[in-house]
Amino acid sequence: MTEFFRLPPSGIKVIIVGTGFGGLCAAIECNRKGHDVILLEKVAELKPLGDIISFSSNSGHIFERWEGVVEKLEPIIHHSDGLSFHDWKGNFATKQVWGDEKQWGRRINGHRGEIQLTVFEHAKARGIDIRLGQRVTEYFETDTEAGVIVNGERLTADCVFAGEGVKSAGRKIVLGFEDRPKPSGYAVYRAWMSSEELAKNERTKHLVNNGDSHSGWIGEDKHFLAAAIKNGKEFSWVLTHKDDADIDEDWQFPGDKEEVKRNLEGWSPVVHDIVDLTPPDKLVDYKLVFRDPLPTFISPKARIALIGDAAHPFLPTSIQGASQSMEDGVTLAITLEKSGKDNVPRAIRAYEAIRYERVHRAQMTGVTTREQWHKADWDKIWKDVKSLHLKREAWLLDFDAETHAYEVVDDVLKKLDKGVTVKTDSLSEPTPAATNGIQAQLAQEIDQLA
Numbered sequence: 333m334t335e336f337f338r339l340p341p342s343g344i345k346v347i348i349v350g351t352g353f354g355g356l357c358a359a360i361e362c363n364r365k366g367h368d369v370i371l372l373e374k375v376a377e378l379k380p381l382g383d384i385i386s387f388s389s390n391s392g393h394i395f396e397r398w399e400g401v402v403e404k405l406e407p408i409i410h411h412s413d414g415l416s417f418h419d420w421k422g423n424f425a426t427k428q429v430w431g432d433e434k435q436w437g438r439r440i441n442g443h444r445g446e447i448q449l450t451v452f453e454h455a456k457a458r459g460i461d462i463r464l465g466q467r468v469t470e471y472f473e474t475d476t477e478a479g480v481i482v483n484g485e486r487l488t489a490d491c492v493f494a495g496e497g498v499k500s501a502g503r504k505i506v507l508g509f510e511d512r513p514k515p516s517g518y519a520v521y522r523a524w525m526s527s528e529e530l531a532k533n534e535r536t537k538h539l540v541n542n543g544d545s546h547s548g549w550i551g552e553d554k555h556f557l558a559a560a561i562k563n564g565k566e567f568s569w570v571l572t573h574k575d576d577a578d579i580d581e582d583w584q585f586p587g588d589k590e591e592v593k594r595n596l597e598g599w600s601p602v603v604h605d606i607v608d609l610t611p612p613d614k615l616v617d618y619k620l621v622f623r624d625p626l627p628t629f630i631s632p633k634a635r636i637a638l639i640g641d642a643a644h645p646f647l648p649t650s651i652q653g654a655s656q657s658m659e660d661g662v663t664l665a666i667t668l669e670k671s672g673k674d675n676v677p678r679a680i681r682a683y684e685a686i687r688y689e690r691v692h693r694a695q696m697t698g699v700t701t702r703e704q705w706h707k708a709d710w711d712k713i714w715k716d717v718k719s720l721h722l723k724r725e726a727w728l729l730d731f732d733a734e735t736h737a738y739e740v741v742d743d744v745l746k747k748l749d750k751g752v753t754v755k756t757d758s759l760s761e762p763t764p765a766a767t768n769g770i771q772a773q774l775a776q777e778i779d780q781l782a
């Protein structure tokens with residue numbers, strides 16, 4: 333039987349809402365640090381839904397601490413050495429190789445549902461109290477406890493983490509009003525399928541017949557990314573494009589191949605063949621919504637914390653949403669460990685202080701990457717093809733949330749005890765101006781998207 337690392341019981345009771353990567357990671361990390369967790373999820377059964385998701389080295393460290401998880405993921409994740417870029421017509425431009433990044437940690441790219449189920453099974457094996465089919469409808473807090481109404485029942489704990497994604501009901505108690513999701517101005521067509529037909533096609537077989545591969549085609553206001561996985565046996569592609577549909581919520585529905593091909597007029601025959609060979613029932617049209625950045629992630633009495641997309645929705649182009657949601661849980665588990673049961677609000681405030689600036693900086697990279705590709709001036713790019721490369725920044729990726737939280741938590745708690753408002757991960761003097769600057773810049777960038 334696997335022995336799991338666990339600190340002695342802290343006596344702290346935590347309710348966590350949502351079994352996305354935010355909620356699952358928070359549950360596992362709280363369990364590791366000795367806290368008692370109830371994890372609530374509205375769906376009755378977790379199914380391996382979705383398609384490709386990428387975790388960078390910053391979350392690789394987190395997976396690695398969970399006994400046996402990386403070993404289970406290894407056979408099902410993507411294993412290419414780099415990303416080959418082409419222009420939209422199909423001319424090869426450059427290959428970005430990940431070799432140098434290996435020293436930063438492990439990258440994990442694969443099927444969202446398969447990775448999530450592996451993590452879910454790990455949480456179950458740890459004996460975490462996971463309750464499926466539990467829809468949370470309300471949050472509340474007092475000076476001494478916090479809780480939720482779930483399926484009509486009142487549950488209480490020392491604190492609650494709201495990790496129900498972009499449509500979070502927990503935002504209401506933090507904001508004091510209900511905010512609306514806003515269209516991002518973009519949508520994605522996505523597919524995950526068997527590679528069998530691609531392997532028989534002259535123009536696409538090179539993508540799947542030599543093991544895993546990763547390729548991108550970049551054009552004005554659009555990019556098309558494709559990955560072969562499981563030694564080339566399965567294939568996933570994503571087309572990000574402008575979309576001005578007026579939507580209320582995140583939504584997805586079956587995609588229309590003819591519409592996808594209209595979007596790709598004048599593009600490489602390779603991408604057209606990929607679309608043609610996609611089984612219609614595997615194609616999804618997914619509208620991307622966003623929310624304005626929040627001034628805070630925590631409730632007025634600091635017993636409820638928003639985590640993951642509930643606190644900070646991410647554009648897929650940042651390739652960081654899931655990783656950042658995991659960093660939230662790691663940090664909270666440690667601030668609770670260091671503050672103790674009698675000082676839970678102090679821990680929740682420290683979580684926000686440690687995470688706020690970093691997560692907003694990470695959010696901005698999604699806009700930057702997309703604009704870098706969609707507004708590419710190809711005359712310039714052919715003179716400097718590496719300008720297409722994804723920016724892989726050490727501050728973001730060469731980072732271990734656990735090490736960082738342990739390094740800064742005492743200092744943050746001391747500052748909070750002195751009544752200093754801290755919202756920075758740099759731990760320089762409190763930087764309200766810098767923080768407001770980031771928030772304003774992000775809001776402006778998001779406005780420009782629509």
Ligand SMILES: Cc1cc2nc3c(=O)[nH]c(=O)nc-3n(C[C@H](O)[C@H](O)[C@H](O)COP(=O)(O)OP(=O)(O)OC[C@H]3O[C@@H](n4cnc5c(N)ncnc54)[C@H](O)[C@@H]3O)c2cc1C
Pocket residue numbers: 349350351352353354355372373374375384385386387466467468469495496497498501520618620639640641642645646647648651652653654655656657
């Ligand atoms: C198209 C697309 C591609 C992406 N690609 C990447 C990528 O490659 N890499 C990356 O890092 N990020 C990516 N992201 C972002 C990433 O998916 C999210 O940032 C991340 O999954 C957020 O996790 P979460 O746990 O906060 O929320 P979610 O994954 O949304 O999970 C929320 C959970 O809460 C449950 N829930 C909701 N309401 C309730 C309720 N009332 N009661 C109980 N349970 C509830 C839901 O059923 C769900 O299980 C992508 C996003 C999109 C839209």
